[in-house]
Amino acid sequence: MMTDIIQKVKNLSIGFRSKKGDEILILKNISTNIKKGETVGIVGESGSGKSTLALAMMGYVKHGLYTIGGECQFNSSNLLKMKSKDLEKIRGRKIAMIPQNAGQALTPNLKIGYQIDEALQLHSDLDEIEREKKISELLNKVRLPSPETIALRYPHELSGGQQQRVAVAMALAGTPDLLLLDEPTTGLDVTTQAHVLELLNFIAKDTGTSMVYVSHDLGAIAQVSDRIIVMYSGEIVLEGPSRDILKKPIHPYTHGLLKSIPKLSLAGLPESMPGSQPQPGTIQGGCSFFDRCNFSDDNCKNNSPKLEFLKDLNTSVRCFNYEQLVNENEVSQTVNKIKNKSLDKEILNLSEVSISYAKQKLLDQIFNRISDENPTVKDINIDIKKGETIALVGESGSGKSTILKSIAGLLRTKDGLIKFDESRNLSSDLKERDPNDLRIIQLIFQNPDESLNPNHTVEEIIAQPLKLYFGLKGEKLKKNIIDLLQKVRLGEFYMSRYPRQLSGGEKQRVAVARAFAAKPDIILCDEVTSALDVSVQAAVLNLLQQLKEDFGTTYIFVSHDLAVVRAISDRVAVLYQGRLCEVGPSNDVYKFPSHPYTEVLLGAVLEPDPDIKPKLVAEDIVEERPPEKGCSFQGRCSRIVGDICKKEIPPWQLTDSGNAIRCHIPIKELQKQQF
Amino acid sequence: MKVDNIYKEEKKSAFAKLSEIIITMASRPSGLIGLSILVFHIILAFISPYIAPHDFKAIDPTLMLQAPSAEYWFGTDDLGRDVFTRTILGGRTALTITFFGSLIALLWGGLLGIFCGLVGGKIDDVVMRIVDAFLSIPWILAMLLIVSLLGTSTEVLIPALGFFYGKGIVRVARAATHDVIAKDFIVSARARGHSNFSIIWNEIIPNVRDAILVEGAMRWSWMLLGFSSLSFLGFGVSPPTPDWGLMISNARGLMSFAYWAVIAPIVGLSSLIIGINLTADAFAKALGIDRSTKAPV
Ligand SMILES: Nc1ncnc2c1ncn2[C@@H]1O[C@H](COP(=O)(O)OP(=O)(O)OP(=O)(O)O)[C@@H](O)[C@H]1O
Ligand code: SF4
Ligand code: SF4
């Protein structure tokens, strides 16, 4: 049995020394084994220590951290005590790593083939002729089309997914026994992500390489792992066979997490988990999950549970009360169905809106017009009702943010009309709008780290719109701020804090409070949950829904995550290359027949369920710009019907349920093809 | 709820912030040394007129080039003046002129940099090109031209030095502004409809201030070196006012037999430059800024 183990982590603790001189643990007494040919998923939120663990597995401890105790054994030698000369012989050859954004980290001015050759020279003993053969072999293995031409390209001539494949090829150059992957698909588009995961699965089977797959995304982990390790606050809280962990998690954290992740199959908002993961060094005895746990008792408060191995379940769990969960059936998710309270009154009309980023020639500047035959966004017609949540979905570059920017006045429209309340014209940009037009539309951004000024306190941040729009001062201002903080479930004492002293979820709540401070009619939400940890995502979604119901606000909700969209929106508009493909009530968009592009998106969704595999319908190529003529999706459509798609803009067709699809294939025919 | 010590930090007064920064600076050996040297020089500049043992301009041919003694600690120079007296007084002018020069450099460099970063595009290109063109003239030649036309008075030296040393600050301020301008909190403020002034004052300046201050501190030591070079060439402080650059220049020829007359001002000048440098470095570290500009010495 022993020989089966390729990496043995034993009682590993890693930490740093705080300014005050206290030792703060990032990893607490971690022990686990990685077996030959096995894929292990390490899942946890940011700050749980998962990357630190993966790095330690190749004998690397980040600057500023140090090993407090324990070892990482590879071929029975401790990597953490090894001389760097010996480590060099192992890294890249025996153990390879694909860091996050590896594709983007390729050297921009060197050809792909050359870069792989470099890796081969470094990590193998092949001679020149053998290397050349190996390069095309590797490119073939990662399924890049026509390896010979790819090898001659520069990284920027490849799409994000292709770059990531090259990174995988380079990692495989030394034929490693162990491949460590740190968030290898994070930041890629949904469709690309599904393709890369499928490739990794194939490679694991084909080469028998052991893999350690680190991610915050249970959906991705579910697709690749044989075994899953769940980390929380620097500890392993649950470890066991993938299927069991996803279907019947016996640790309260994993249990709650799986309940709080929105699923495609369920409309409505899942229950949220309270609180957020504690910062390292702030746990004072007791279970680290105690604050957020639904199963806790007094024992948990004062004693820390040990990781216990349960032989009959082949699972290790760190919880006193896991038995309560052992007897429970599969995770049953309950959702709060959102109430569609939208009125019949239209609040925002976009008609024939086109937006262009093209640089304007002098003549156009003089006549104050925009000429661009093929603008980034074109022909957008949407009527938004008061009180509804409409979602814009599509891959990166599909123009979602661009449309929001135009509605907010940050970007001029090229053509078309944006009308508020059926009368006020909002087609102009910021400078021409009056303050009230600006007040009624507020924005919430993706990343609260970027959208909150790091040098302002929470009080100053929320005060800004209150002062600007309502001229509030003194006690009245303060009272309003406290009110708003309460609405987003933050206490008064948050007022004097800076953004860096808040957790991700708290920061986003402050951003929400700031938006609501303006008493807006419409709030534009740009990927508001995608920078948040999984466990706080649901809480923010629930908060947004609650506030909307209280104030009757209309949301335009941009997201690439179809499950999140399903949970919160009443209506969905699908965009490809700045053109609408499908618009309809949320429920119907998620049912077939769908526009072929919607079909691709739905197929690529990664669910934290081993039984639901992504369906890869189209190639994961990325198009630079929309086609000049015909259907916007023609370049990737697998159902393309021929010339007509390339020449003529497809017509809008209505399904029985009032869902509009823009495709040349008749609805009935689509329905047949998709079933 | 558990106590969360990382989150317990509260908003502090400017004074509390400053003292915290100074404590952080002093907690590193290099920062402590730098700060001590700088503070020593500043105190010396204030009190030296009162503690100087001799008259700095008293010429006495009978005392020419005396070696250090109990009476004349650092010896005397070629005119029989006390080198110790002249050394402790020799930093006053340089320190004052460069301090105010740096303030001017900070002001115009910072404001222009922020402006360029903010407006971007064509205006930014043109302004930066003009700044570059002006400053591609070797500064020492330009300074010589200026002082020969307008004289070496303080009123001329401070703005002239301030102008020439502001270029680096323009670049830093512009780059810092560029970084900030792309952030969503600026977009957010614009979308709300805040005025440009409010955006600069509330959103940009607090975020670029640190980088600009650190650069200003660095420029200070460069400027000190530059000013001393001017004095060395005879275009800085006019005799008989004691000044290190001038003293080095005068005593340089006598180096082989009266080394004391030259060593004391060299130590004075270089220690001050090193002191400012180390302080600026520690300041940058305390603020968490990664400085890439190299030290002048
Ligand atoms: N400032 C700009 N100048 C030129 N082109 C731009 C600019 N901003 C965006 N684009 C282009 O416009 C298209 C749409 O971009 P947009 O940001 O609206 O996409 P998105 O759907 O929000 O994508 P993501 O999911 O990545 O946020 C893309 O092709 C993008 O490259
Ligand atoms: S030990 Fe107690 S607090 Fe911790 S997870 Fe288990 S039940 Fe919850
Ligand atoms: S119109 Fe043609 S190319 Fe476009 S989605 Fe329909 S079948 Fe595909």
Ligand SMILES: [Mg+2]
């Ligand atoms: Mg976007």
